[in-house]
Amino acid sequence: MNFFTALLAQMPDAVAKGLIWGLMALGVYITYKILDFPDLTVDGSLCTGGAVAAVMIVNGIPAPVALVGALIAGGITGAVTGILHTKMGIPGILAGILSQLALYPINLRIMGNRSNVSASVDASPVMASIRYPEQTCLIALLFCVGIVLILCWFFGTELGSAVRATGSNPNMARAQGINTNRTKMVALVLSNALVGLSGGLFAQYQSASDVHMGRGAIGIGLAAVIIGQVLFSRVRAFGGQLTGVVVGAIVYYIVIALVIRMGLNTNDMKLISALVVAIFLAIPYWKNNLAQKNRRRNSSADGTDKDPAWNRRSNHA
Amino acid sequence: MLELHQVCKTFNPGTVNEKTALNHLSLTLEEGDFATVIGGNGAGKSTMLNAIAGVWPVDEGSIRIGGVDVTDLTEYRRALYLGRVFQDPMVGTAGDMTIEENLALAARRGEKRTLRWGIRKGERGQFKELLKPLGLGLEDRLTAKVGLLSGGQRQALTLLMASLKKPRVLLLDEHTAALDPKTAAKVLEISDQIVEEHKLTTLMVTHNMKDAIAHGNRLIMLDAGRVILDISGEEKKKLTVPDLLARFTKASGEEMENDRLLLA
Numbered sequence: 359m360n361f362f363t364a365l366l367a368q369m370p371d372a373v374a375k376g377l378i379w380g381l382m383a384l385g386v387y388i389t390y391k392i393l394d395f396p397d398l399t400v401d402g403s404l405c406t407g408g409a410v411a412a413v414m415i416v417n418g419i420p421a422p423v424a425l426v427g428a429l430i431a432g433g434i435t436g437a438v439t440g441i442l443h444t445k446m447g448i449p450g451i452l453a454g455i456l457s458q459l460a461l462y463p464i465n466l467r468i469m470g471n472r473s474n475v476s477a478s479v480d481a482s483p484v485m486a487s488i489r490y491p492e493q494t495c496l497i498a499l500l501f502c503v504g505i506v507l508i509l510c511w512f513f514g515t516e517l518g519s520a521v522r523a524t525g526s527n528p529n530m531a532r533a534q535g536i537n538t539n540r541t542k543m544v545a546l547v548l549s550n551a552l553v554g555l556s557g558g559l560f561a562q563y564q565s566a567s568d569v570h571m572g573r574g575a576i577g578i579g580l581a582a583v584i585i586g587q588v589l590f591s592r593v594r595a596f597g598g599q600l601t602g603v604v605v606g607a608i609v610y611y612i613v614i615a616l617v618i619r620m621g622l623n624t625n626d627m628k629l630i631s632a633l634v635v636a637i638f639l640a641i642p643y644w645k646n647n648l649a650q651k652n653r654r655r656n657s658s659a660d661g662t663d664k665d666p667a668w669n670r671r672s673n674h675a
Numbered sequence: 676m677l678e679l680h681q682v683c684k685t686f687n688p689g690t691v692n693e694k695t696a697l698n699h700l701s702l703t704l705e706e707g708d709f710a711t712v713i714g715g716n717g718a719g720k721s722t723m724l725n726a727i728a729g730v731w732p733v734d735e736g737s738i739r740i741g742g743v744d745v746t747d748l749t750e751y752r753r754a755l756y757l758g759r760v761f762q763d764p765m766v767g768t769a770g771d772m773t774i775e776e777n778l779a780l781a782a783r784r785g786e787k788r789t790l791r792w793g794i795r796k797g798e799r800g801q802f803k804e805l806l807k808p809l810g811l812g813l814e815d816r817l818t819a820k821v822g823l824l825s826g827g828q829r830q831a832l833t834l835l836m837a838s839l840k841k842p843r844v845l846l847l848d849e850h851t852a853a854l855d856p857k858t859a860a861k862v863l864e865i866s867d868q869i870v871e872e873h874k875l876t877t878l879m880v881t882h883n884m885k886d887a888i889a890h891g892n893r894l895i896m897l898d899a900g901r902v903i904l905d906i907s908g909e910e911k912k913k914l915t916v917p918d919l920l921a922r923f924t925k926a927s928g929e930e931m932e933n934d935r936l937l938l939a
């Protein structure tokens with residue numbers, strides 16, 4: 359088989375993974391982009407979702423119900439981070455790290471003190487399986503479309519708008535009577551519920567939950583969010599932005615397939631994605647610096663500052 | 676309408692940075708009072724407004740708004756009673772959200788946020804009507820992100836938001852200080868209109884003595900966290916800048932060394 363046919367044969371698997379992890383990336387988008395809260399809980403909550411789903415399925419509970427379990431379990435982990443942050447005054451990043459740390463033994467307990475639980479397709483009917491990547495694509499796509507629609511609705515409501523205001527300007531939000539602790543809580547629960555759901559689906563896909571399955575999830579989530587933003591930079595609509603996140607996750611997994619074909623392994627990929635995320639995060643900063651330098655040069659050339667900050671973007675005032 | 680009774684606030688108590696910003700400050704505003712507030716740098720003007728808004732709890736004293744004791748209420752709960760505009764145009768609005776979304780948030784100030792639509796039918800038309808008198812063309816840009824607006828436009832929008840749901844007290848903290856003179860005059864004019872139209876009880880901090888004299892029916896001067904001058908009625912109408920400087924010197928026992936104030 360030549361390089362391209364082999365790569366093509368891997369596409370259904372890559373797309374399926376991308377769609378499943380796309381759900382997680384949507385969760386990361388909610389905290390990182392909307393709430394402006396870099397939430398590191400996800401590395402733990404993804405596994406919590408996977409563990410809960412796998413254990414439920416092994417115990418004969420139907421796969422869709424197991425997914426609801428994963429969703430709820432994920433939401434609870436988000437609530438824990440929220441409590442650490444809003445009720446105990448712990449800075450956001452630290453709150454997420456603490457949750458992640460605490461979740462490791464909890465995830466092991468959920469799996470009966472084993473580091474993995476296998477929930478094989480042969481033993482019980484599941485909704486996603488690596489053995490049928492095409493069907494998985496369809497199911498995961500339905501999930502993604504459904505979740506994107508729900509998020510579009512939610513962030514259009516009063517409560518959703520309040521969450522967005524909290525992320526955009528918490529002082530303004532409080533001045534408008536928004537309980538920012540509550541809105542942060544809502545966003546963290548919603549985000550980690552999606553991450554848990556993603557974990558539940560992924561555990562079914564790979565026929566097992568594993569205590570390490572969430573390791574580096576935040577990196578993948580950020581990469582997906584950033585790739586999506588670059589690809590969909592011209593789309594302003596909220597639904598378009600969310601679609602971009604899912605597409606970003608798919609692109610990420612296609613790139614992984616490519617990279618592995620070229621002889622690198624998935625661990626190398628983590629290094630590459632860290633680099634990509636770092637560079638894309640740096641771009642706006644560099645752009646800004648450059649713009650400032652140019653402005654300084656211009657204003658020193660003719661001795662005036664034609665472009666005071668408060669009037670920069672408009673000709674109205 | 677607004678009663679501050681013996682309010683104290685010390686920042687960083689027990690450290691080398693300890694700073695008593697409000698020192699048994701008492702002040703009462705009647706319904707419909709429009710008081711301008713002046714005072715040197717660090718006199719406690721912003722701190723007084725933050726104390727009213729509940730940004731942090733005060734150490735001592737009590738605060739009542741419209742007869743309700745709000746001393747122990749958190750910031751977001753007090754928002755029900757207060758409209759606020761800040762010095763920094765970035766602070767009063769959510770830059771990532773559109774003009775209409777910002778207005779819709781303000782229209783629900785102090786209300787519970789439900790799962791109903793964030794902007795209801797009919798509200799857009801209302802917002803347009805409200806924006807038109809500003810004469811800034813914002814009524815045609817309802818779906819523009821607020822981050823794209825100039826500082827003056829953002830302050831005008833913040834003023835509108837602060838008064839959209841009639842507040843018991845309007846707090847303006849040097850809300851024109853970051854604007855160029857022409858824009859500042861325009862925003863000040865809009866402030867006057869809004870206060871007049873809704874008969875709002877208002878506290879307006881300014882560094883401009885002329886503005887402090889020209890606007891409102893009361894003038895309050897703070898120094899070292901206390902009210903040292905409170906001029907109203909006919910006396911306020913006849914006030915001049917030299918008068919004010921002389922009275923400051925008499926009241927505080929020191930020369931006014933704040934050139935920001937004098938420059939006005």
Ligand SMILES: Nc1ncnc2c1ncn2[C@@H]1O[C@H](COP(=O)(O)OP(=O)(O)OP(=O)(O)O)[C@@H](O)[C@H]1O
Pocket residue numbers: 686687694695696714715716717718719720721722723
């Ligand atoms: N959050 C804070 N933490 C510590 N110190 C503070 C804080 N806010 C105000 N202060 C201090 O309290 C004093 C009063 O400050 P405030 O901001 O009220 O002054 P102001 O009258 O508004 O002055 P300006 O004209 O400079 O705005 C100052 O010494 C200031 O450094």
Ligand SMILES: [Mg+2]
Pocket residue numbers: 720721722849
């Ligand atoms: Mg101040």
